Amino acid sequence: MSKTVVIYHSGYGHTKTVAEHVARGADAQIIAIDANGDITEADWATLNAADAIILGAPTYMGNVSWQFKKFADATSKIWFTRGWQDKVFGGFTNSASPNGDKQVALITLQTLASQHGGIWVSLGVPPSNTKAATSDDPNNLGGSVGLLARSPADAGADEVHQGDLVTAERYGKRVAEIAARLK
């Protein structure tokens, strides 16, 4: 059986909601990066033992939060030993605007995975982009690289768009299944 871990930062809880849905789909353990951008030694051990790592961050000012970037920079120690080479990776980001430049944050996650020699998993869910489509439909934001999610600026953490949460579960499942296939 493969082991998938979701690691994320969330300043105000919205990305946490998305992370929980991704983890549900993947049957994954969850690690939260704290407000100082840190995780515990036990968390590092959990990541090192994972077959698949799914990275999550809110989009702040067009990229990942500084706390996530601090974590990303801390993984350079692992990069030196190629410790995460050939692990399976996925990624997700959440922001207020439908666009909000969140693709930039997602590419940051994909780049981090690639720096580690990881195998990146695309979203694999077709876009819902007809006239009839609503925010309740899967992949209504129409991404393909990884998971994009939206919670409007005045929405609570429990008001992430329903279609994005459905997509989150499907994406988590996909990453875990691909990791199991490769193991």
Ligand SMILES: Cc1cc2nc3c(=O)[nH]c(=O)nc-3n(C[C@H](O)[C@H](O)[C@H](O)COP(=O)(O)O)c2cc1C
């Ligand atoms: C410092 C800061 C910068 C933000 N920058 C963006 C942005 O560039 N694009 C966007 O659409 N939303 C932006 N937002 C809105 C957040 O992405 C949105 O509120 C998100 O749900 C926050 O996730 P969190 O609750 O997990 O922290 C920003 C919010 C903050 C606090």
